[in-house]
Amino acid sequence: MSTFSIVGLGKLGASMAAAIASRGFKVVGVDVNAHAVDAVNAGRAPAQETDLGDLIAANRERLRATTSHREAILESDVTFVIVPTPTDESGGFSLQYAAWAFGEIGDALARKHNYHLVVLTSTVLPGSTRYGLLPILEQRSGKQCGVDFGVCYSPEFIALGSVIRDFLHPDFTLVGEFDDRSGRTLADAYAAILPKPPPCQRMSLENAELTKIAVNTFVTTKVAYANMLADLCERIPGGDVDVVSEALGLDARIGRRYLTGALGYGGPCFPRDNVALGYLARVLGTRAELAETTDRMNRSLAGTVLERLNLSIVHGTTVAVLGLAYKPFSHVIEESQGIALAKALSRHGARVVAHDPLASSLASHELKDHGLVLDSLHDCLRQASVVVITTPAGRSRWSTAGGCSRRS
C-alpha cells in the first residue's frame, strides 16, 4: 500500500491530502508556510474549502504535515506537487514555485534507495514538466528519470467549494506519463484511492498538459456562447436565454452544463487558462483565436451590463451590487464579475454600495476606491435606486458549479 506526500497544502493540496487520508492511506503534507503545517497537525483546515476541516480532524491518525520536503519524500512512495503556478507577464504560467519544490524533492531523492513517483498537479503549459522541471529532479538527485524515479503530470478537474467531492468522484483521471512504469504506478494509485475509479486516460506529458487547459477553455467557450445568446435574447422581444439554452442543452452533442446566460465566468482558473492558451499559440507561431475571443467577450460583460443600465443611471445614482465573490458559496473575489461591475459602475459616476455574505472583507479592500461594501443587505437595498444581482437565481443550478453568475 502506497504512502503519499503532498507538496503544497493550499486549497487543492490540503483537500487532496485529506481526501486520500480518508480513503485509508498515510499522507504526509509539506508546505513552506508553517501556519498551514501547524493547522493540519492541529486537525484544522489550512485553507477554506467545504468539509476540509472535518475531514482533516477525522483522519489525523493518517495525516500529518511538515515543512521538510526531505522528510515527506523519504516517508512516501508517491508525491503530488500542487504549488502555485501564477500567470506571468507574458500570459503563461510561472514555474518559479514548482522549480523550487522540484529542487527540494530532487535533494531528497538523492537519499532514497527505492523507486519514487513525482506527480505534478499544478496547471502548466505543454513542455513544462519534461523540459522545465524534470531536469531539476535529475540534476539535484544525481539520478535518472525512468530508472530511479518516475514522473507524471496529472491535474485535477475540481471547482472551489467542491474540491473534495470532485477529487474523489471525477469523470475521468488524466495521467500524463514519462514512461509506462510512471503511468502504471499513478493509474494504480488512482484505482486504489478513488471509491469508483472512472476511466483513466494515459498519454504523454505534453498531451496531458494541453488536455487540462483544453478542458477549461472549452467549458469557458460554452459559457461565452450562452452569454452571446443572452445578449441577442435581450434585444429580441420576448427573447429568453433560459428557454433557448434549456432546449439547446437537450441535444446530446451539446449538453446543458455551463450553458447559462450569465454575467460570465471568473475565479482563479478559468480566466487565466484562455490567456495562457493564447500565449501558447503565439509561441508556437499560430493563434488560438477562439480562446482570445472567449476571453475578450468575458471581460467585456461588465461593460455590456453597464450599457444596458445606462438610462437608469445619472451621476451620483446609488447602485447596489449584490454578490461580489466569483460564484455563490465562495469568499474568492479573483476575477469576479461582481467586482468588475462595481468598478465599472463607479467609473461611470454611480455611487456603489455592495453586499456579499462571504466575500465582504476581501471585497472591501478591493473596492476601497470604488464603493462601500455593507454588512447589511437591508442597508444596501434601502440606499439604492438601482439593484444589480450578480448571483444565480432559481433555475440556473448549472452555473453554480462553473463560476458564472446569472444576469438578473
Ligand SMILES: NC(=O)c1ccc[n+]([C@@H]2O[C@H](COP(=O)([O-])OP(=O)(O)OC[C@H]3O[C@@H](n4cnc5c(N)ncnc54)[C@H](O)[C@@H]3O)[C@@H](O)[C@H]2O)c1
Ligand atoms: N484552486 C483551484 O480551483 C485549482 C483547480 C485546478 C488546478 N489548480 C492548480 O493547482 C495549483 C495550486 O492551486 P491552489 O489553489 O491549491 O493554490 P494555493 O495558493 O491555495 O496553495 C498553494 C500552496 O503551496 C504552498 N507552496 C508554495 N511553494 C511551495 C513549495 N516550494 N513547497 C511546498 N509548498 C509550497 C503555498 O504556501 C500554499 O499553501 C495551481 O497551479 C492551480 O492552477 C487549482
